[in-house]
Amino acid sequence: MTVRKLQQKRGWAFALGVAIVKPLLLLTTRRDWRGGENIPATGGFILVLNHISHLDPFMAAHIVYDHGRMPRYLAKSGLFKNKLLGFFLRSAGQIPVERLSKNAAGAYDAAVAAVRAGECVVVYPEGTITRDPAGWPMVGKSGAARIALETGCPVVPVGQWGAQALLAPYAKKPDLFPPKPIRMAVGAPIDLSDLAAQPRSAATIAQATDRIMTAIKGLVEDVRGEPAPAELFDPKKAGVNEIGNPHRKNIPGEDPT
Template structure:
């Protein structure tokens, strides 16, 4: 495992959080980082990962931090409703996102600005914890692709597995013991150069999104030693709402009837 010394300037928020988060993760998990040298040592970039647990952001932050970068997340706006937490998250450079809202455009602009400032932005392109019954990556949202096409920055895919054993999707209590092994496999940058040269049409953005999800899925297959379903899970087709706990009845929507 390649570990780089932190080059970026850390403010009080990072100095406060880093030992707490690192200590908690070392107490509850073991980890294996593979391919971390693919994370750029400097300059704006996007890290894209599959999403299997609410603890994913902490583990991804551990990965990125171990390779000398400070992670900047597109975090759901609800986390910013608490004034104290909002103060901390803002100080740490996190970006609020109002999902399924027109205001999400502001998050896109902020993410683009962060990348252009040379920051490392972490994106979960599925937009939420996977609803796939086998835990595989779902169809992706367009945010990561749009940021990448707008900035031309490197897009680094990561396939990860194991966090769901520490905290299962939408579980209220974590399972601390025994310590859970988390593996993160970092792939080479995704080549989007041919698409960046084309107009920003929806078909082009969709092709970039599909390419991103294919790269992430291939890494998850390698980590798990299994083959993903031929067709990625689509929440809309399955009649599952895109926010909230899908296991609760109020979060089910009628399936689309064939026309």
């Protein structure tokens, strides 16, 4: 595994987060990382991953940080409602996004600006923890594809497995011991060059999104060592809520995230 030293200035918030979180991850996980050399050493890019646990951002930050980069996330806006947490997240360079809302355009603009400024922007194209009953990637949203087509930046796919054993989807308590194996495979950048030259139609964006999810699915197959379903799970077709805990009813006025 190739490990690079961080060249960027971390800032107080990111430095504090590393000091607290990294020792915990080293204690509670056993890492099997593959293809880390595909994470660009310099320049703006998007890292796209499948979403299986609320711990996923920590896993992504770990592998990105240990390969010399600092991640910026499109994080759900509900996390920013707490003044202290919101201050910390903004200080760490994270980007709030209001899912399923027209206000998500602001997050798109911020992500495009971050990529153009040479930063690593982490995106979970599914938009939420997968609803697939077996944990496979589900159909993706268009955000990552739109950012990539607008900027022409590399799109680096990652397939991961194991975080859900440490913290199951929507569980309240983690299962810390024994340490859980975390397998992450980083693929080569996805070629979208032919689509970047085309008009930004819904069909073009859908093609780009499909390529992104296909690449992620293939990497998840590698880390799981088994074939994925032929078709990605579609929560709309299955009648499953796209956000929030799918196993409980949302309370009126409550944030479903």
